[in-house]
Structures are given as C-alpha cells and as structure tokens.
Amino acid sequence: LDASLSGSAASILEPGHRWGLFPSVGAAWLLSEETALKSDWLNLLKFRASYGVAGRADYDTDLYLDVYGTGGSYLFGKNPSSISGMKITQLGLAGMTYEKSHKLNAGFDFMAFNKLSVTIDGFYDHRTDILISGNNAVSSIFGLSVPKINNGVVDSYGVETALRWADKVGDFNYQIGGMLTFNRNKIVNQNEEYRPYDYLKRTGNRIGQYFGYEVEGIYQNQGEIDHRNVKQNLSDVRPGDLKYKDQNNDGVIDSYDQVALGYSPMPEIYYSLDLNFEYKGFGIYALFQGTGHQSTLLNTPSLYWPLIDNSTISSEYYNNRWTPDTPNAKYPRLTSEGSANNYTTNSLWVADASYLKLRTLELYYNFSDEMMKKSKFVKSARIFARGHDLFCADKIKIADPENIGTNHPTMTQYTLGVNLSF
Template structure:
C-alpha cells in the first residue's frame, strides 16, 4: 500500500481559515500476497442401456489470504485508517447433478431430463469487529447474508405503543408502524436487535431445471422449466414499496394493502410523506423469498412427412412450429418478477411462429 500521505486542509479553532498541510492517512503495510485456493473435485459420468445418462460432480473450495478490512483486528482507539489484510478465509462447497432418459415405444419417442445445482459458502474469518451477541456476527454465514429486524406485527393504536414495555428508538413510532422483536431482552429496539434474515441476495444457492419432450409421427412438443431456491430479495423499489416519500409515486398494490384505521388488517405500514427509519429499513417484511419456477420455453411442432415433399425440389424436410418463452412463473412475490425487482422494463412473454426448411 502506497497511500500513506495526503495533503489536507487543517482548520484552526481560533481563526476562520485553513492552512494546507500533510498528515499520515493510512499506515503502510507490507507482505500482502495473492489469494489462495485449495480445491477438491469429484465427479462421476454414467451411461446405462444407451437410454439413461447421469452426471454427478461435487466440489470443495478452501480459500485463504483473502483481502479484508483490517479495522476489525485493531482497536478503534488507534485513530487512523487501517489497511487491508490477507486474513479472510471462506469455504465453499456444492454439487451438480444432471440426468436424462430417452426412449421410444413404436412410433412414439419421448425424453425427460433434469439438472440440479447446489452451492453454498461460509465465512470462516473476516477480521470481524466485536459484536456483543452471537446472532449479530457475520462470520459463519454466507457472503452477502441479509441482516435486519424481525417484524412481529403492526401497531394498531397509540395505547398499544404506550403500554408495550419494549421501546423502539429508530424513529417516532405511530399507529400503523412496524413492531419489531426485542432479540436481547433489553426492552429497546436498536442496532443490537438485527438478525440473519432469509438468504443472501447475491445469487441463489440452488438452481434446477427439467425438460420433457415427446413426438409421434412428426407431431411433438418440447418444454423446459427452470427455477431457483434458497434466495432472497430486499423489496425496496421506491415507487412500489416506499411510496410518497421524497415525492415518490404510489403503487396500487401499496394503496390496497396499507394499514389505516379503516383497514386495520393491512399488511403494509401506514402511508406517510415523511421518511421513516422505523418502517423503511431492512426487516423481515421487506426481505422476500425470491425462489421461483418458470416455464422458460415451450415448443409445439409438426414435421411434415417426407412423402408430402417428393414433388418439391431440393426440400428435404419442413417443420412448422409455435414457440413461447417465459410463459408463466410460480413465486411468492406479489406484482414483481423475482429476477427483475423494480420498475425497469419487465420480463416479456415472447411468442414465435414459423417453419424450418431443410435442403
């Protein structure tokens, strides 16, 4: 690291002016090295009866000397910016499985297959700062693990707020605001009440898919399904889940599900034009299960018999087809696609009709 000295303005207490000078910005560090990876991989490939194919592949990856923030290893009373250090350790492991079966019964042929992939990592060392409770620690969790408050409900009245012995200090609390769980029993809700919620939002731990197809005398279909699991998303799109604040618009979804005196069973916090650190933080209400299953592709086709093409020169085959992409999705997130949370261009269903000529 060479970023040791910088020139900064120094402000004096007795005069309203500054004087340029130099100070040590970050202590020097030597001995930095490359990140190291120690891998183990085991795989098996099988083919049985010329009909069943199977592939299984497992791996383990132990990574060391990862560059991490060094401030967690040195007391904050040190008073200077601490350099990065090669102290990070992460273990990753997973398995990939793929299988396919192809067979026929007379003129009827069919095929079915599937794929499954599982991958997980665990932080072993990251120079984590001191945390007074084990549930606050990031070490032992996956990279990108979400932490936040656990919602117990919505306050229905000022009387309920006043009578509760647990006080929330994130912002002013009013009827219609979220009620959080006191994790450490100190009768107050603060940064020490955040726990691990869901999974990481970087990428799913599980991907899977399966395909099926069949054909009888030229008429057939092919379908491919794809899904993901062990995956979370934070619902923080401003116009959808953070309405009115800073002149944001409001979605029909939020309006219909908001809490109000006339709608005490509403599942979303009260409407307000003011910012609310109590309601609009990372908590279990906004951390959604982003698992999904989609029909990625469906094709129905008809292969014209060769005898119909005898009088057409140079044409060996004609295939007429109809095809659709992203036809439906099964998931637990209302009004949003798990792969496209937000107000950008939505995922589109696509349809195509055509024919293929074989010469």
C-alpha cells in the same frame, strides 16, 4: 491420472511477489471397462475426483505502495508564514498475494440401456487470502486507515446432479431430463468488528445474508405504544407502525436487535426440467427452470415504500395498508413523511424470491425425409411456434422475482418461424 502446474504473474502485485504457482491433479476409474462389470445393459460407469488450487488478483492498483498527499500545515521562515505539509494517505499492503481457491470435486457418470444417463458431482471450495478490510483487526488508536489484508476465508460446498432418459417406441420419440444444483457458502473469517451478541455476527453466515428487525405485529393504538415496556428508537412511532421484537431484552429497539433474515439474494438451489415428445414429425418441447433458498428485499419506492422523495403509491400498498378499520393489514400505515421505523430492513420486507418459470414452450413439425425427397433444393424443413417466459409460480405475485426493482420485468415473447436447410 492427470496433473498440471500453472504459473501466472500479476502486474498488480508488488515486484518480486508477482508470480503464483497453482497445481491440480485428477484421477478417474472407468469401472465399466472392468471384466467383472462388463454387461450389455451397462454403457458407462466412471468414478472421478480432482483437487486443485486456482488464484486471482483482480485488485485495485498500487495497493502495495505508501501514498503521500497534502495534509495539515506549519509555520516557517523569519517572518513565519503557513506552509502546506505532507502526510501518508495510504499505507502500503505488505506481502499482498493471490486470493486462492482450493477446489475438491468427486463424482460419477453412469449410462445404461442406451437410454439412461446420470451425473452426480459433490464439491467443496475453500477460498483463502481474500482481500478484506484490515480496520477491524487494528485499533483506531493507530491513527490511520489500515490497508486491506489477505485475511478473508470463505467455504462453499454443494452438489450438482443431472439425469436424462431418452427412448423411442415405434414412431414416438421422447426425452426427459433434469438438473439440480445446491450450493451453500459460509463466511469463516472477515475480520468482523466486535459485536456484543452472537446473533449479530455476520461471520458464520452466508455471503450477502440479510440482517434486520423481526416484526411482531402492528401497533393498533397509542395506548399499546405507551404501555409497552419497549421503546423503539428508529423514529417516532404511531398507531399503524411496525412492532419489533426486543432480541436482547434491554427495553430498547436499536441496531442491537437485528437478526439474520431469510437467505441471501443469490439462490442456493437451481433446478430445471426439460421435456421433448415427438410423433411422426409433430413435437412439443418444454423447459421449466427455478430457484430455491433465495430472498430479496422489497424496498422498491412507490410499490412497497410509497411517497418517499415524491414517489407515487401502488394499489398493492394502498389496498393492503393499515387503518383503524383494517387491524390485520399486510402493510403499515400510509404516511407522506416517510418512516425510518417502517421503511427499514425487517422480516416484512425480506421476502422469499424462489420461483418456478416455464422458460420455453415450443410446438413444431419436422418434415419427413420422404417429403424432402420431392424437393431438389431443400434438404430439411421445420416449422415451429415458440413462447418464452410464459408462466411463473412464486410468492411475490405482483412483481417479477428476478427483477423486483423499477427496471423492465422479464417479457413474455412469442415466435413463429421456419427452419430450412439447403
């Protein structure tokens, strides 16, 4: 059983309210040491759990102060002249405090046969007192910008697992290991503004959740546009433009028709698999890594949104654009004038950014101890050929899912090397 109590003071908080106390407690039970469970094959069985509170206060400075500045003017004097006035430009945040993270973790460690190891952890994180805007909590009739308040709440939960098997059969050594992490968060409170429909609400969704229009197809001709009982108000609509779903059935496509699309840019799933096989000094090592439940917005100029601000056009867009001869095209019509209707967040541009990459592949040879005995100076030697980011499986194909923008994509690298120990 472990317990701790930490204290910290943040100069960024109001004097007299700068100290925060954060307790934590953890407990574990080593079952493999119990007489009833002691065994030659069971190396370790340990259950553990912990709960604690952590705090952070990395806010902007002077948020607790009323700030005054020039504003307005008035006439003063025997011969009246205009004099600059003063006004409040920032209302101080009263009672500003630490953002707190209430963390609960439970898991176990397991080892058996001197070969198998397993670790599983489940966690829950309840974040409170997050500093968020207070504008939506106070009517605009107040007349001033409302200060931020410690009123945000976010819940996160998930599981982390790791498994490894290592064994030796004669001159053959091998290891197989992997890990999987699932982490989901939900906004519980963010002082969200009033929204007339539940599907518009950001509260209850993930942090960074994409919202946009649901694409139903592409308008094929002017008659289809004219006879549809839905008007799209985003911009002028022509044949070849995207057709959106009217979510509230009011006959108009506007901001009230945006819905949650895909996931957020931060993946909910991380996983990896590593393999190591070695026989009489010759070996191969491979590391695979990937993500899941991750989305990205395909809005890169030239590549996906062409001819905007004098940008160019990619062959991907040009070869898959709509024309009267390609009614089932992937992308809307090409226009040099841009299109607020087409180039906005919608289900066409919110793409699955999950991927699986071969991060590392290495071929090597470790010189044996017998061979090293012939050398007076070198104790061990190893030669290797290594590659990084050699392979990627994803649904985007034409761009690196880790870097959709115009920055340089992840580079494949090759290395030949020798390790010597003297």
